[in-house]
Amino acid sequence: MSNVTVTVNGKSHTVDVAPETLLVELIREKLRLTGTHVGCDTSQCGACVVHVDGVAVKSCTMLAMTADGASVTTIEGLANGSALHPMQEAFREHHGLQCGFCTPGMIMSAVDIVNRKGSDLDEHTIRDELEGNICRCTGYHNIVKAVAAGAKAMKGGAKPARAAE
Amino acid sequence: MSATGIGAAVRRKEDQRFITGTGNYTSDISRPGELRAYFVRSPHAHATIKKVDTKAAEKMPGVAAVLTGADLANDKIGGLICGWAITSKDGTPMKMGAHPAIAADKVRCVGDAVAVVLAETLRQARDAAEAVEVDYGVLPSVVDPAKAAAKGAPQIHDVAPNNMIYDWHLGDKAATDAAFASAKHVTKLDIINNRLVPNAMEPRAAIAEYDQGNDALTLWNTSQNPHVARLVISAFVGMAPEHKLRVIAPDVGGGFGSKIFIYPEEVVALWAARRVKRPVKWVSDRSEAFLTDAHGRDHVTHAELAIDANNKITGLRVHTIANIGAYMSTFSSSVPTYLYATLLSGQYAIPAIYAEVDAVYTNTAPVDAYRGAGRPEATFVVERLVEVAARELGLDPAEFRRKNFVKSFPHQTPVIMTYDAGDYDASLTKAMDLIDYKNFGKRKAESEKHGKLRGIGFSTYIEACGIAPSQAVGSLGAGVGLWESAEVRVNPTGSIEILTGSHSHGQGHETTFAQLVSDRLGVPIETVSVVHGDTDKVQFGMGTYGSRSGAVGMSAIVKALDKIEAKAKKVAGYMMEASGDDIEFKDGKFTVKGTDKSVGWGDVTLNAYIAHKFTGGQLEPGLKEGAFYDPTNFTFPAGCHIAEVEIDPETGKTTIAKWVAVDDFGNIINPMIVEGQVHGGIAQGVGQAMLEGASYNSDGQLVTGSFMDYAMPRAADLPSFKVDTTVTPCPSNPLGIKGCGEAGAIASPAALINAITNAVGHENVPMPATPSTVWKAAQGGMKKAAE
Ligand code: FES
Ligand code: FES
Numbered sequence: 001m002s003n004v005t006v007t008v009n010g011k012s013h014t015v016d017v018a019p020e021t022l023l024v025e026l027i028r029e030k031l032r033l034t035g036t037h038v039g040c041d042t043s044q045c046g047a048c049v050v051h052v053d054g055v056a057v058k059s060c061t062m063l064a065m066t067a068d069g070a071s072v073t074t075i076e077g078l079a080n081g082s083a084l085h086p087m088q089e090a091f092r093e094h095h096g097l098q099c100g101f102c103t104p105g106m107i108m109s110a111v112d113i114v115n116r117k118g119s120d121l122d123e124h125t126i127r128d129e130l131e132g133n134i135c136r137c138t139g140y141h142n143i144v145k146a147v148a149a150g151a152k153a154m155k156g157g158a159k160p161a162r163a164a165e
Numbered sequence: 166m167s168a169t170g171i172g173a174a175v176r177r178k179e180d181q182r183f184i185t186g187t188g189n190y191t192s193d194i195s196r197p198g199e200l201r202a203y204f205v206r207s208p209h210a211h212a213t214i215k216k217v218d219t220k221a222a223e224k225m226p227g228v229a230a231v232l233t234g235a236d237l238a239n240d241k242i243g244g245l246i247c248g249w250a251i252t253s254k255d256g257t258p259m260k261m262g263a264h265p266a267i268a269a270d271k272v273r274c275v276g277d278a279v280a281v282v283l284a285e286t287l288r289q290a291r292d293a294a295e296a297v298e299v300d301y302g303v304l305p306s307v308v309d310p311a312k313a314a315a316k317g318a319p320q321i322h323d324v325a326p327n328n329m330i331y332d333w334h335l336g337d338k339a340a341t342d343a344a345f346a347s348a349k350h351v352t353k354l355d356i357i358n359n360r361l362v363p364n365a366m367e368p369r370a371a372i373a374e375y376d377q378g379n380d381a382l383t384l385w386n387t388s389q390n391p392h393v394a395r396l397v398i399s400a401f402v403g404m405a406p407e408h409k410l411r412v413i414a415p416d417v418g419g420g421f422g423s424k425i426f427i428y429p430e431e432v433v434a435l436w437a438a439r440r441v442k443r444p445v446k447w448v449s450d451r452s453e454a455f456l457t458d459a460h461g462r463d464h465v466t467h468a469e470l471a472i473d474a475n476n477k478i479t480g481l482r483v484h485t486i487a488n489i490g491a492y493m494s495t496f497s498s499s500v501p502t503y504l505y506a507t508l509l510s511g512q513y514a515i516p517a518i519y520a521e522v523d524a525v526y527t528n529t530a531p532v533d534a535y536r537g538a539g540r541p542e543a544t545f546v547v548e549r550l551v552e553v554a555a556r557e558l559g560l561d562p563a564e565f566r567r568k569n570f571v572k573s574f575p576h577q578t579p580v581i582m583t584y585d586a587g588d589y590d591a592s593l594t595k596a597m598d599l600i601d602y603k604n605f606g607k608r609k610a611e612s613e614k615h616g617k618l619r620g621i622g623f624s625t626y627i628e629a630c631g632i633a634p635s636q637a638v639g640s641l642g643a644g645v646g647l648w649e650s651a652e653v654r655v656n657p658t659g660s661i662e663i664l665t666g667s668h669s670h671g672q673g674h675e676t677t678f679a680q681l682v683s684d685r686l687g688v689p690i691e692t693v694s695v696v697h698g699d700t701d702k703v704q705f706g707m708g709t710y711g712s713r714s715g716a717v718g719m720s721a722i723v724k725a726l727d728k729i730e731a732k733a734k735k736v737a738g739y740m741m742e743a744s745g746d747d748i749e750f751k752d753g754k755f756t757v758k759g760t761d762k763s764v765g766w767g768d769v770t771l772n773a774y775i776a777h778k779f780t781g782g783q784l785e786p787g788l789k790e791g792a793f794y795d796p797t798n799f800t801f802p803a804g805c806h807i808a809e810v811e812i813d814p815e816t817g818k819t820t821i822a823k824w825v826a827v828d829d830f831g832n833i834i835n836p837m838i839v840e841g842q843v844h845g846g847i848a849q850g851v852g853q854a855m856l857e858g859a860s861y862n863s864d865g866q867l868v869t870g871s872f873m874d875y876a877m878p879r880a881a882d883l884p885s886f887k888v889d890t891t892v893t894p895c896p897s898n899p900l901g902i903k904g905c906g907e908a909g910a911i912a913s914p915a916a917l918i919n920a921i922t923n924a925v926g927h928e929n930v931p932m933p934a935t936p937s938t939v940w941k942a943a944q945g946g947m948k949k950a951a952e
Pocket of ligand 1: 045059061
């Protein structure tokens with residue numbers, strides 16, 4: 001066992017972990033932040049996506065120890081107090097979720113897409129960029145709409161417009 | 166229409182917790198002192214268990230216990246059952262083999278549990294599981310349903326000779342044979358409805374806790390129907406009396422049918438928790454889910470359609486072999502029979518239908534209901550036959566359908582169902598307009614200019630939802646009634662709790678049910694909350710599957726609301742010194758007819774509880790009513806999906822160029838949520854048609870056992886969909902709702918395969934139509950099925 005110090009959602013934690021402990025286990029089991037989900041064991045589904053030093057990472061593929069000294073943002077840390085992040089707001093507004101299980105990973109990936117690709121995203125780009133996130137419920141139609149709207153809102157700093165349909 | 170009432174696209178109330186990561190799924194729950202469970206599973210598809218040696222594992226660090234099938238049998242824990250009795254042609258009952266939660270003497274599929282390890286941490290449990298030594302006597306196995314009943318095939322259950330569970334039939338054989346004898350044209354197809362893995366994104370999980378002082382058990386599990394789970398685990402497994410067993414299904418991350426069933430792991434968790442007197446937590450990993458979740462579909466079918474000289478369909482004959490897997494899962498027997506053959510008339514007036522279904526055991530995971538359950542299989546048979554028949558006869562597939570549509574209602578089919586309402590012409594016409602059918606030829610020519618093939622395919626589907634009335638399903642063999650319950654609890658301050666026997670695992674009941682109440686009582690939607698999924702809080706209910714929560718679950722709420730309104734009127738009457746009969750209720754206000762005397766909702770609810778305006782002899786205090794609602798018929802959602810594809814003949818890559826869905830779901834509570842259900846259903850149907858297929862090798866190893874080998878639909882595999890509706894209200898429930906949860910998955914595979922076969926000019930394109938399959942077809946490498 002050894003100590004790992006990570007800042008998660010702005011709060012520093014020093015945790016004793018076994019060397020094989022995964023970042024997702026640290027987040028879910030040690031810190032009890034259960035918004036980050038586990039949907040597979042082959043790094044395919046993206047339910048576990050968090051940001052490590054501002055970059056999207058599948059937390060089931062990263063050892064907790066390698067996050068030592070890093071700053072991690074999980075879905076619980078995305079909103080600014082009670083003000084939702086524009087991407088969270090867009091998922092609700094455009095009905096981009098049903099059972100909600102893929103949603104934290106989807107939203108964290110979506111924010112990362114905007115960070116990397118800018119806020120003017122066409123459908124094709126969004127669909128390609130969501131390659132690593134599986135949703136079984138929505139058929140992606142509304143997720144794509146939500147990501148596009150959330151991206152625009154992130155740029156404007158404004159709330160996403162109410163969906164036309 | 167109010168902004169939050171019936172028909173409004175109200176944004177979902179449940180989303181706040183899901184988008185902020187504060188949902189509460191079973192695996193998020195942790196009980197003090199819990200042990201983690203890990204199962205030792207068979208690597209063989211079929212083997213006797215000679216010996217299970219747990220000694221080494223028991224000594225491993227952190228291990229609290231290692232339990233086997235022998236321990237389970239010693240403790241007299243019963244096996245799992247299938248709750249729908251099917252009778253074979255000769256009148257004999259179906260042959261159900263035993264299904265112990267942990268195998269004691271024989272394993273019948275890869276992944277069958279042979280022991281469970283309980284340890285302080287998951288890692289310790291997993292490590293110790295590797296130290297459990299099992300001595301197997303490997304037996305030959307059979308995985309192909311078409312070979313399961315053959316002479317010399319390995320015998321899986323002693324009670325089922327030739328692995329035959331039942332050979333069942335429906336319809337009039339003589340009349341159907343006569344229709345074929347006089348037919349002008351006969352279209353024949355051999356169809357394999359490919360085996361699917363439901364793969365809800367949340368893997369199954371179970372946490373069990375034993376309360377010694379009260380000798381009571383609590384189970385948190387990923388269930389679509391917690392009361393049914395409690396009933397089965399109590400009455401059939403014999404775990405504990407119903408009142409000593411609480412089942413809580415908290416947030417559930419998708420189900421699609423696979424979380425209806427009662428599974429071995431939840432039985433084992435309960436039993437183990439009581440044995441070791443500590444909470445036990447089991448969370449499936451995805452690989453385990455592939456092996457142990459009930460799979461869907463897996464039919465081998467030969468089907469024939471008889472057509473007369475006027476291009477009228479006169480008969481349909483179907484023979485299907487249905488793979489049930491190694492054990493009969495909870496509702497497995499009903500899926501290829503009463504949920505399948507009863508829908509073989511499709512949207513068409515077919516005078517004679519005869520269907521035979523052989524259900525067989527194989528050394529594969531159990532097969533049970535998966536989104537649509539039987540109805541996608543039926544729709545695929547009918548819609549492929551009709552499309553191919555039109556092509557063979559040189560007719561426009563839309564016009565051939567139209568000519569044969571049922572046009573007057575009620576319509577009695579030859580396979581039990583009485584269609585109550587519909588307008589199949591309307592949905593077909595609207596869908597053709599939306600996809601611009603008349604210009605398809607131009608688009609095809611344009612594609613051809615670029616060396617691409619273009620095809621268009623229809624699917625005019627019908628399904629039966631609600632899965633009720635209870636008396637009717639009982640007469641067909643169901644072991645349960647299929648009504649639904651509701652309780653409406655109005656608080657003194659006027660806020661309302663709806664306790665429903667339905668269960669939401671993505672459907673948005675917390676919103677739609679609240680919309681109904683808001684609309685009916687004229688109260689703000691924020692003052693209504695929906696309680697579900699806990700057998701200690703909610704009265705017995707049947708759960709959510711078969712697109713039944715709107716038509717059946719909400720109808721129960723309507724009935725309870727009727728009673729609430731009647732009583733509230735009486736309270737208002739006492740408050741205003743008028744007779745309850747003279748009170749009108751509208752928009753949350755009670756008015757004495759013909760006067761301007763009125764009282765508001767909150768006044769009345771408070772007065773119902775303080776009871777100062779009436780005596781106990783005049784009226785009972787309080788405002789809480791319950792109802793059990795049993796429908797008078799199934800509901801019959803129907804509609805038309807049209808797929809248009811473009812295929813690159815060089816690579817076999819199929820691109821879905823357009824998708825139009827026009828569905829008739831009757832009245833709609835929340836169009837946003839309904840559209841979402843349609844999108845998700847289409848995606849699963851497209852998955853079946855183009856991507857997904859569970860495949861076992863001849864040794865019974867699942868070769869598609871992870872997301873690396875099993876192709877789940879990704880965002881880039883799908884287009885945006887054009888979704889619209891037509892409306893004929895359902896006459897058999899008070900809201901006129903038909904149900905929308907399964908339609909997309911039912912309609913879409915046939916539409917897509919019809920489009921692909923149209924593009925390549927060959928009928929023999931099996932599902933999933935992967936690029937290599939389509940490439941072969943496009944190159945003319947696959948022979949025409951009709952030949
Ligand atoms: S849990 Fe990390 S990708 Fe699936
Ligand atoms: S919303 Fe259920 S998996 Fe995406």
